[in-house]
Amino acid sequence: MKRLYWKIRYAYEKRYFHRKYGRKKNKVYYDKRYRCYVCPALIEERGPIEYVIVELTSTGLIYECKIDGQWSHDHLFAGVLLNAYNKSERFEVPAEVECQYSQQELDMIKQAIGKGRIGEK
Incomplete structure (x- = not known):
């Protein structure tokens, strides 16, 4: 039952982000509902601003x-x-x-x- 819940939840989140940000300009946005940053160029990669920028630039700090x-x-x-x-x-x-x-x-x-x-x- 838990597995089904998570499948539905992730499908809902994916749909939400694609609908809200899919056609916007490629810049970084803050989503108040999910409290995360998202960029239409990499809509699946969302979270803290550091993570989104690292994914966009293909670089990272260690x-x-x-x-x-x-x-x-x-x-x-x-x-x-x-x-x-x-x-x-x-x-x-x-x-x-x-x-x-x-x-x-x-x-x-x-x-x-x-x-x-x-x-x-």
Whole structure:
């Protein structure tokens, strides 16, 4: 039953986006109903603005880090902050990849790690 629900829901969403944005100019729009960004050129690819722009330009950012000593990465800085806060005891940005981050980003990561450790007590 759940499977049928999701098929219907995705079909409805697809129809909605094609009807609303299918004939508009190729620029990025914010859809209030679904709270996401969409571009008619890649109407199936919708979500945060970073994701839509990455799909349009076929480029992307990579933020590398280590969690539990294992290399990991994220394509959005928000994901890095989430890991730094939620996995503060096991999260690190090794010196060899610090150049991928701005000083502001490194400061935010340090503060997120600090707040995450306070919340773990």
